[in-house]
Amino acid sequence: MRWRTLAIGAVTGSVVFAALIPLQQDAPTLADGLETQAAPLVVISALADIATLVLVAIRRFAVARVTALAAVAAVVTGWGVGQYPWLLVDQVTITDAAGARPRWKRCSSPSAWLWSSCFLRWAISTNRPSRSHGCDRPTAMAANAEGLIRQRERD
Secondary structure (H helix, E strand, O other): OOOHHHHHHHHHHHHHOOOOHHHHHOOOHHHHHHHOOOOHHHHHHHHHHHHHHHHHOOOOOOHHHHHHHHHHHHHHHOOOOOOOEEOOOOEHHHHHOOOOOOOHHHHHHHHHHHHHHHHHOOOOOHOOEEOOOOOOOOOOOOHHHHHHHHHHOOO
């Protein structure tokens, strides 16, 4: 079983690095990113793969799990770093795909204040008893709203 694991690990590692060869023609932008900005991650992946194979060979399985995780994480992270800033290589950048920046000023517009104060006044004026407790006092929300309105009137 251990020898099969070593063989599969060696083949998988070889396939990952062999895939870099056709990448030069199929995705030159990604290949360039892997050779420059993601190069440290490619090296980390190769070293972690070799370390995993050695650790499995000497029966240090617990530590081999950690190095295998590091190898896979380095491959996946290297892919993202290699194609940065592209979300879809040579098509869409991360900035292009991002939504509009939030406009918080719209939330503090006079219409928002008017709507919220009307709602709060309605909540106070209804003065409905709380159904959960069956008492005649205003609900906690209405009481809290009343305090907020008083504070606004003071300011």
